[in-house]
Amino acid sequence: MWRSRRRTLITVSSIFFAVIFAILMRVAIVGMFDKLIADTVSLSSGYIQVHHSGYWENRSVDSTFEKSPKLEAILNHEREITAWTPRLESFGLASSGDRTKGIVVVGIDPKKENSVSGLSKKIISGRYLAENDKGIILAEGLAAYLKLKVNDTVVLIGQGYEGNMASGKYAISGIAKIGIPEMNKGMAWLPITAAGDFLSTGARYTSIAILINNQNNLEDLKQSLIKQTKGDGYEILSWKEMIPELDQLFQAKLVQNEIMSGVLYLVIAFGIFGTILMMLNERLHEFGILIAIGMKKGLLAGVVVIEMVLMSVVGVVLGMVCVYPLVLYYHIHPIKLTGDMGKSTELYNIEPVIQMSVNISNFILQGYVVLMIAVVLSLYAIFKIHKIKAIEAINS
Secondary structure: OOOOHHHHHHHHHHHHHHHHHHHHHHHHHHHHHHHHHHHHHHHOOOOEEEEEOOHHHHOOHHHOEEOOHHHHHHHHHOOOEEEEEEEEEEEEEEEEOOEEEEEEEEEEOHHHHHHHHOHHHHEEEEOOOOOOOOOEEEEHHHHHHHOOOOOOEEEEEEEOHHHOEEEEEEEEEEEEOOOOHHHHOOEEEEEHHHHHHHHOOOOEEOEEEEEEOOHHHHHHHHHHHHHHOOOOOEEEEEHHHHOHHHHHHHHHHHHHHHHHHHHHHHHHHHHHHHHHHHHHHHOHHHHHHHHHOOOOHHHHHHHHHHHHHHHHHHHHHHHHHHHHHHHHHHHHOOEEOOHHHHHHHHHOOOOOEEOOOOOHHHHHHHHHHHHHHHHHHHOHHHHHHHOOOHHHHHOO
């Protein structure tokens, strides 16, 4: 391998760049949708949601439930749950002057809500809510539509608990910018006590949104919670059941990514195969001499395959190591999409940013696929060497 460093460098480089391109394509699409899912579920359903049985069908404030120490103890005991928050959610009308818009009003526990959705980090004007606050937070798009700013007053009208009329005037404490375009146009947050007064529910919740540590354990955790709360009148659903269209969009984009990856793998395969052909042709004279002095073709082929495997491993490992800092950078500093590309992502209700995924499984998967391509193609050397005729190879 070191006798012809140029050839080794070319072979390792072809695999090195193949791994980088494959990983970047994968982490970009997975990262974009991981962020979309995280942003959507943290502000709406949670990865898992606990609510009154039948609530999700009509989402009425009449299907609320009282605070339960037993349920809170169960949620606090589960290791997979990183945070949870109670919510009191309803639909209503927000009005200012001659402008009115239908919105989602969410009553929140400011501290617990922030641990789930990070709402305080989305405040672009004003301040976040305090526990006994009387103010309201509006989404940026809603505030812009109603032509309101911090310290202005917004009027809310809706349907309260058990048919009561819900109405109230609230000073705007803060304005939050939400990455999901549809949410940014129609959400408002009140402290849960103020929301209870507005909807006449008192100390009741419509749901508890749960944040989890690992999505791979989503279904197991859901079944565990169902078992522990059996007979208490709760319904427990995962985000995939509550927002199936988001899961379908994610799966469709993954299939699209697999097709694009397949094309990339094909290009990679041709590139690696071309490198292998070059290596074999350059060494044809050498192989002819080795065969002529008695070296078995099987042993010679084995040596060449081992060389290719070693070079492939080096190329894959170097590619994975070198691309990680780049991926990490764009995970911390997402790429903002502008122009037509940015507008096209908003049509799917996706924030126009690419935040690359740093999930190590994506690196291992792409590295493994490229390594397998290189190893399988290196088997061509066995066929080629067994076809060599010593005299012709020496004279070539």
